[in-house]
Structure formats: structure tokens, C-alpha cells
Amino acid sequence: MLEAFAQNLVYGVLIGALYGLAAVGLSLVFGVTKFLNVAHGEFLMVGGYASFWLFTLWQVDPFVSLPAAIVSLLVLGAVFYQALFSRMVKLTEGVKIQNTLLIGFGVSLILQNLALKLWTADTRSITTAYSGQVFNFLGIRFPLVRVASLLIALVLVIALQLFLRRTYTGKALRATVENWEAATLMGIDIHRVYLLSFVMGAALAGVAGALVGVGYSIEPGMGMSWTLKSLVVMVLGGLGSITGTFVGGIILGLTESATGFIALMAGGGLTYKEVVGLVLFLLVLVFRPEGLFGSKEG
């Protein structure tokens, strides 16, 4: 019983790392540009399919093809940014959020139905030679690919944090978050900063999607659930904190798996674990809108 519970929590942390990775992408875009890209989950789905087809058609290992997933999402993100989102840069914050929400929604509808047309509604997953491998530690099973995914997510989040703290461009991004008008006056090209953070957010979604395809499964309709999860995590973690967001992802994963376990023990449906994150989200919105780790000014 206790062992089964611990096993569940481990699974929770492993999926939570991917929630965190996806949410960090969404949060980065929202923090810098105030664009609420609700097509984030569809970007993730596209990343998953890119990896899936590379593996199925040309037997490219999904971990080797991660750069390809990144590049395809960088391109996709840039296209959508230039064609649609770049028109929103100069709007006031409220209008900007509202309009990007609507446009993102249109984009998600198009991507989802295109995926349905092109690749059918089948659930797919990338099954490599080593997919079934697990190692045991203290009687708990650790699936190899999921542990590798967690490590990759961790490395990417740390790299992003270093990029934002240490590099000149990263500082320009953070300056834009603080005050974009002042940043423009200091000679920062706001269009470039927006474009960069938008495509970086898309690329993070792409990686998350590829990793979901290896450790779990993908399908055309997965986008909305992932967008919602990313939003939940973004609010949980508090806007503007990369580490807070990643930890928020793990908390969501843990909460879900614990709820799933309890629901299962109580004879309820496993799908209730999908509800708990949303309920948590509503509670945080009502009682602590600045997030669990955010500061009041956030």
C-alpha cells in the first residue's frame, strides 16, 4: 500500500516535470509579451508529431531528434508570430491579452483540425527498443525514458534561467518584463525581444511534446488539456518566476497522482485526477491570485 503510494508519487513527479516544462514556455511568453497563447498546447502536440514521424518514417531516435523538434517549433512559432501576433505588440495590456487569447484560440482550432485531417484521431506513442526499460530503487520502479525526460526538462529550465540571468539578451528580456517602454528608450528592440521569447516558448512546448510522445502518448485533441495544465501551473507558480513555475508543475503532477491514487482506492474513476488541478486553479485564483510562490507585486 505504502509502496504503491510512493510509486504513484514518483510517477507524479515524472509527469509533473513535463507540466513544468510546458508551463515555463507559456509563462515566458506571457511574462515578456503579455500574449496569452492558448495554442500552446497545440504547439506541444505538433512537437510530439514531429518527433513521432521522424521516428516512424526514418527511425530517428526521439532523444536524438529533439533538436529537430526544437527547430520545427521555432519556425512554426516565428511564422505565427509574424503573421498574427506581431500585430498586437503596441496594444494596451488588457486588449492585448484579450485579442491574443482569441487569436490563439483560432490557431488552436486550425492546428487541431489539421492534425486530425493529416494524421487521424489515433493515439500514438513512440516505442523505441529501450521504451520498456525500468530500474528499481527501494522497490520503486523508475521508467528509463521518463527519468531521462525529467533530466532534460531540468537541464532546459536551468539553461533558460542562466540565459535570462547572465546574458545580455536575457537581461533585455527581463528589462522588457519590468517596463517595456523604458526598455525601448534604452535601445532594446522590442519586436526582436517579443519574437525571441515567443519562439522560445514555442520551442519549449515542442520539446515537451516530443518527450510526451516518448514517455506517454499523443493525439490531435491533446492541446486543450495541455494548455489548461500549463495555465494552471503558470498561475500556481506565480507569474514571472521560472523556477516557481517548474516547481508548480511538479506540485500539479504530485497532486494529480495522489488524487488518482485516493480515487482508485475509494473505488472512484481515475479521471477525477484531471479535475483536481482545475479545482486547485480556481481556488488559487480566488484566494491567492499572485500564485503560491509569487510576490504581491508579481
Add this chain to the structure above:
Amino acid sequence: MNKIQITIIVILLAALLAFPQFITSESVLNLAVYVLLYVSIASSWNVLGGFAGQTNLGHAAFFGVGALVTRMLWFAGWNIFASMVIGALVAVVLALIIGVPAFRLRGVYFAIGTLALSQILLITVGNTFSTISSIPTEDLKVYSLVPRYYMFLGVALLTIVTAYVLLNSRFGLGITAVREEEDAAESLGVSALKYKMLAFGISAFFGGLTGGAFAFYHVGYYPQLTFGPEWTFDSMMMAYIGGVGTIVGPVIGAVFFVVLREFLALRFAEFHLIIFGVLFILVVLFLPDGFMGIWEKIRKRLLRRSK
């Protein structure tokens, strides 16, 4: 309204009332039912999303609750009209409960909060009512489409007339003021929360009523169906493409949506959603007033020429 407009409305109304007397084809009647359903749900979404400018991404919750409660009461032997009204009122109660906390947060949090709410209901209802809900066999023997058509016509007319009366009243002025500039409206003594709650309540009521009509109409479905996000998203797109915040806009949007879907469904299923997505983006970017905006421009140009 001028004389020409009144004449058009009277003719249209007469045609809609006489429609089932002349059309006996079941598929055409079903199509008409869906047009009226989408007119009602899009118009009810528009009361909050258009008039009040509060993007509700969880309208399906109210449609679904209306359908669920109506179906239960009706199957328990209640009169269908009473069941529908109770269903709609339950939807209003739900709106009032989540309205207070949700409106404390502005803009996008309201949108995401309502989406989260409808997803919670979707999953919970799917778990709780996992069997198909079918009209009992003895009732099915006397099932006829014509009363369903009139039911939907009634709901659609009631929704449109209410929206029209609201927009041309004190409420209309207040809610427009809140949408355009909330802080300025507040400083003039307009209670933003009161007006938003009113709009939310009315929107939920008619969303619930439409759901009730759906419960009366549909022979057999999984209760989860009525909570699906597509009800919300279709409503939102119909309102925007037709002309958000207007009375006629959602009506035109709904007719266009159903016709396009029928036209495309023969060759490519679900393709209409891609076209609708593209149109929606174009409207948001370039034509914030939708088809109604185009119509206004043409009308103004014609008027100028005739002078």
C-alpha cells in the same frame, strides 16, 4: 425600427411559423432545429461576451446544466416547460456562484476561470452519468420533430427579443459603459459588478434554456456531450463572425455556421472548423464588427450615393 424593418420581421416570422406546415422532410427540419439552437446559444453567449465584453469560455457549463436538469425532471414526469425553466434557473444559480469570485479578477482570469469550470463539469458529469440518456420507448413512439422545431423557435425568439429589449434599456447603456471603460463607469456611479452579474445571469439563463430545448429534442446522447467545449467555442465564433455585441450578428453567424457545416460535411467532415478558425482570426484582426460591420459599411456607402 422603421417600417421596412418591421415588415421584414413580420414576413420572416410568418415564414418561420409556417415552415413545418410546408416542409415535411426530416433532414430539412433537423437542419432548421440546429440553426435555431445555434442562434439561441450564440445570442445568449453574446449577452455577456458581446454586450458586457466578458469573454466566457465556459458557456457549455450552462448549456449542459440546463440540459441535464431538464432531462432529469422531464423523465421524472414533470411538464417540459417547467423542467426547462428550472434547468435554466439552476444555470443562473451556477453563474451567480462563480460570478462573484470570477469578476473580482479582470479580463483573462475570467475567461480561464470559466473554461476551468466547464471542464470540471465535463469530467465530473462524464464520471457520474456514464450511461446514454435515451427517451423512453413509449414516448419515442409518439416522438415528432414539429413540436421540437416550435420549441427551439420559441427559445430563439425569446432570447433575441430579451437581448434586444436589454440593449435598448438602461441596462444596455450601463453594460456598454462598463465594457468600454470600467473605471470611468464606476466613477459615474455605475456598479460594474452589478451589471456584469446581471449580464452573466441572463446569459446563463438562456444558455440553460437552450440546453433544456436540446434535452427535449435529442433522442439519445451521453450527458457529457452537452458539456463539451465545442458548444462554447462555436457560440463564440458565431457571435464574432456575425458581429459581436450586436443583436443580428450571432443570428447571421449561426445561419452561416450551420450552412457551411452542411455544405462541407458531404465532402470533408470537420473541415468547416478549419475554415471557421481562419475566418475567426481574420475577423479579430481586421473586422472587429464581423459581417455586420461589412453590412454597415455597404449601407453607409449606398446612403451617401442616394443623397
